[in-house]
Amino acid sequence: MDVEEIGDDHLFSGIETPLRPDAFAMEDELKMELIEKHFRHIMEIMGLDMTDDSLKGTPKRVAKMYIKEVFSGLDPKNKPAVALFDNKYKYNQMLVEKDISVFSNCEHHFVPIYGKAHVAYISSGKVIGLSKLNRIVEYFSKRPQVQERLTVQIANELKQALQTEDVAVVIDAQHMCVQSRGIRDSGSSTVTAFYGGKFEEEATKKEFLAYLGM
Numbered sequence: 001m002d003v004e005e006i007g008d009d010h011l012f013s014g015i016e017t018p019l020r021p022d023a024f025a026m027e028d029e030l031k032m033e034l035i036e037k038h039f040r041h042i043m044e045i046m047g048l049d050m051t052d053d054s055l056k057g058t059p060k061r062v063a064k065m066y067i068k069e070v071f072s073g074l075d076p077k078n079k080p081a082v083a084l085f086d087n088k089y090k091y092n093q094m095l096v097e098k099d100i101s102v103f104s105n106c107e108h109h110f111v112p113i114y115g116k117a118h119v120a121y122i123s124s125g126k127v128i129g130l131s132k133l134n135r136i137v138e139y140f141s142k143r144p145q146v147q148e149r150l151t152v153q154i155a156n157e158l159k160q161a162l163q164t165e166d167v168a169v170v171i172d173a174q175h176m177c178v179q180s181r182g183i184r185d186s187g188s189s190t191v192t193a194f195y196g197g198k199f200e201e202e203a204t205k206k207e208f209l210a211y212l213g214m
């Protein structure tokens with residue numbers, strides 16, 4: 001999609017998540033206290049009885065969920081450590097990690113995006129532990145996201161971690177903002193893809209997609 005064409009460049013600006021330079025100047029504890037306070041205010045505005053047993057803990061739960069769980073990937077201190085190992089097995093073919101669960105949130109509506117990511121790379125002489133592929137997907141998912149940016153952020157991190165251009169990422173996900181509200185199309189899903197280096201070659205791309213049954 002061309003930014004110029006849609007004429008709404010604030011919606012789709014750049015590969016980096018738009019964060020202010022002072023994004024982490026405030027301690028997590030204080031962030032949670034403030035989110036709790038403001039979320040309670042939102043619930044009060046909606047007329048909810050905040051003395052109700054089931055509701056009164058919700059602002060605190062939401063604050064903890066935002067900072068420690070679903071948006072914890074905003075903070076670089078939560079980035080997974082990825083150790084590189086020598087490719088002593090001399091495995092020089094494609095490695096595909098498929099069906100990695102994606103749980104993210106749409107940055108336009110703050111409702112879930114969920115689906116599967118499939119990532120692949122061809123070793124340049126180094127390998128990483130398999131679970132690190134899943135962890136990289138998880139880290140970038142735990143941000144307010146658009147699927148295009150999520151795809152590119154994962155690909156860039158894989159390139160950097162694995163010291164190769166030969167990486168591919170496909171994400172197939174469902175957006176609750178499309179399914180449960182707005183257009184309310186519960187049958188559609190969104191597929192995005194990144195192909196770098198050798199994956200831009202037709203045969204390599206085809207092999208990767210064949211492993212995915214695509």
Ligand SMILES: Nc1nc2c(ncn2[C@@H]2O[C@H](COP(=O)(O)OP(=O)(O)OP(=O)(O)O)[C@@H](O)[C@H]2O)c(=O)[nH]1
Binds near residue numbers: 182
């Ligand atoms: N490209 C892209 N768009 C997304 C993603 N997630 C949500 N959107 C879309 O972002 C757009 C936001 O557009 P707006 O018109 O400002 O929002 P809205 O009035 O709530 O739009 P409707 O969803 O059509 O009711 C919507 O079309 C969403 O479907 C994403 O990951 N990528």
Ligand SMILES: [Zn+2]
Binds near residue numbers: 109111177
């Ligand atoms: Zn949305």
